[in-house]
Amino acid sequence: MALLSVDNVTKRFGGLVANQSISFDVGDNELLAVIGPNGAGKTTLFNLISGFFPPTSGTVRFDGRDITGQPSHKVAAAGLVRTYQLVQLFSQLTVAENVEIGSHRVTRGGVGGALFRPDWFRREERSVREGARELLHFVGLEGQADLPADKLPYGRQRLLEVARALAAKPRLLLLDEPAAGLNTQETEALADVITRIHRGGTTIILIEHDMSLVMKIAQRIVVLDFGKKIAEGTPAEIRAHPDVIAAYLGGTEVVDA
Amino acid sequence: MTSRVTTFTEPAALRWQSVSPAAGAAMLAVLGLLSSDYVTTVLGFAFIYAIFCTGLNFFMGYTGQASFGQSAFAAIGGYGSAILCTDLGWDPVLALFATMALSGVAAVIVGYPTLRLRGHYLAMATFALGLIVYEITIEWTSLTQGYMGYAGIPPLGIVGFELPTVKHQLVALVVLALFGVAVANRLRRSRFGRALAAIAGSEPAALALGIDVARYKLIAFVIAAIYASAAGSLFAHFVGFISPEVFGVTMVVQSFTMLYLGGIGTVWGPMIGAVIVSVLPEALRGLKEMQDIAYSAILILVLIFVPRGLAGLSSLFARFRRNTEPL
Incomplete structure (x- = not known):
């Protein structure tokens, strides 16, 4: 059974549909990446999963339990721990x-x-x-x-945030653009850390803009565009997917980077 | 100002930093015992305020929330002890604990809805709490005797054994204040204290780590209220008389000055601030009409040059010594 299942989740902010009928599963000890252009609704999706705000409709199940609309500290207490796009250290x-x-x-x-x-x-x-x-x-x-x-x-602050989240011994770790603003070496150090966390048995969902990082470490990828899921598959499948290329990658040079 | 000095340095420096203020407090007590009753009284007030501020520091320093209404809980403690001991003949210690419990319960009832507010809104709501209790102490004359105040409150004592002089009472107050600081120190250095520091640092991050932010804020508020209540009760016994003004806005302003001057978020800052803000005006009395100006100038200079408060000085000094040691 899936560790996390997102079922038909929609989030509206007034007239704006940030997430529209999104569904996907994450299995035990999987490393899933969520990608998509700016404004595709990736962070909104993380906020829904981690209980930061409730979805307009749809359900989120974690470890067989319905956690839809639960306050974030309870979701975290259940073992679903997130980091933020903007570093939130003490x-x-x-x-x-x-x-x-x-x-x-x-x-x-x-x-x-x-x-x-x-x-x-x-x-x-x-x-x-x-x-x-x-x-x-x-x-x-x-x-x-x-x-x-x-x-x-800055790069080390990112690593510290990951270490802090690990101290909570999460069953599922949500990383929101951990490589944002990092240079090449820092990104490599981070990729190494993420891979070792994954190998240690922790399930990970990763939002990331750095395509080379995603293609290198993710087992499966979910692609969002304008709030909808437009593709899901292995890195190789996503690389070849025509909708993804049109919506997000824009050309092969990004993939090759 | 949100600076919090909570760095954990090596054990030796830590011990030095935590023992010296305690020794300082003991020396002040001895000084108070050797001086006139007037000096003793000033020091007594200082240590009562130290207890009040140590509690306030839980909410404002460790947890990073604003409360302008802690004087309300001091009023509950003060009036509670006055009524229980004078009219009903309770033992002061029993009344002290009873009013602390009452204040804790009141803090839960008031805090539960109020602590949903943040920043300025929380400050306003707590300020209103202080004003409401102040009005009650004036208007509910059958209970509080209004402006007349409550006189004839017995001095502090344990089961019939009274502390007859201000000097006896000063010793008790110093011991109680040090005990209060020790409790604060234990609570700060624990999972509980870390959760409070997390809330002060970043509420979203605290939530994401599973910390029940609302619950911990409420607990910090209750602890602050219990300390404030104890300070109020001790004030009533120490002076023997209370009136509404004692627990008015002045108390709030005084305690804020003490907290920032001594070092908000530090273990010893509240006590250091309380002693200095209480003693300084008396020490400047010789300047006559210049007294207030000198007092204000000193406060401003301290806040400019030691923005983290005087408690931060010792760690600065320790670092300076380390850096200048010959290689």
Whole structure:
């Protein structure tokens, strides 16, 4: 059974139809990319899936449960964790603290635990700190753990956001244009990180503009244009799809890039 | 100003930074004990405000929300303790806990609808809360005795054992304020405290990580209210008399000055700010008519040159020492 199924989802903003009857499934441990020109409705689709706002009609099912219209923190608590197109770090906190906050979903300490510090609480805090160190190592930020997050160069802020999302041990990770604004080396480092996350067993949906990145790492691609799904298939199929070429790629030179 | 100093440096520096303000508070207490009752009283007010501000810091510093109405909960604490101890003969400590609980419940009831608001709207709504409670303390004369105020409130004490002099009470207030800071420090350094910091940093990011933003804001608001209530009760016992003006807008302005001067979002900032803002006008008394001008000038200079507040100075100093150590 699919881990995520988006069924006939429509979102209207007044007269504008941002998403129109979109359906697709994502299987366990798949790496799916959603592509499309600017304004095609990709981020709207992510917002619907992650509970940021409810769809006008249609349903979203995650892990067999109907999560349509649930508030975003509940969707996240269920294991569907997203990142944002514009980096949303806790900029005043350190790099390590950012990742530690990420583990909120998989820990349980509350006010009582914090006040009386029983054994389980201290064990949990220790594992949160150790987990954060490991994740920083995983994305290559171990040397900057104690730096304020906003002092990181932009490309590394992206990696930090991914590490923070990983600390939540997501079952499904939504990455909204993680390579936006990155240079070639940074994009390569990111592609490597995404591939390793995927190999580690996490299901990923990726919105991306960088075609070479998408073609290299995605197993399956969904193409949106003007709010509609116009194609779905493997990278090879999408590359050859006439509608996709017309709507989005515009020419073979982009694909070859 | 949204600066928050929450960087975790190495343990040695951390210990140095957290022990020295406590030692400073203890020294102030000793100083207060050796001075006239007047000085002792000023310091007593300072530590009552330290408790109030430490609570406010949960909501404004750690969680990054604005509340102009915390004085309402101080009023609940102050009037609650006054009525329970004077008319009903309750033990002060029992009244203290009872009014703290009452304030917590009131904060849940008020906060649940109000905390849906953000930024300026939240500031306005909480400001209204302060004004409403102020009006109640004036108008509900059968309960609060209106402008006349409540007199004859017994001093702080435990099960019949009263603290007879202001000096005894100062010691109790310093101990309670340090306890309040210790609790705040424990809460900040935990999953709970991190969730609050996440909300201050970015609400969308907090939501995306599964943090129930509305719930945590409410808890921070309730904690701030409980501290404010305790401060109100302690004020009532310390002075022995309360009237509506005590918990008016002045209290809000005072506490904001303390919070920003001391360092909002830091563990020790509220106490440092409370002590300095309370003591400074008294220290400048010799300047006579220039007193207010000197006071304002000092506040402005501090905010210009140490925008993160005085609590940030110690870490600056620690960094300076590290950088100048010979290789």
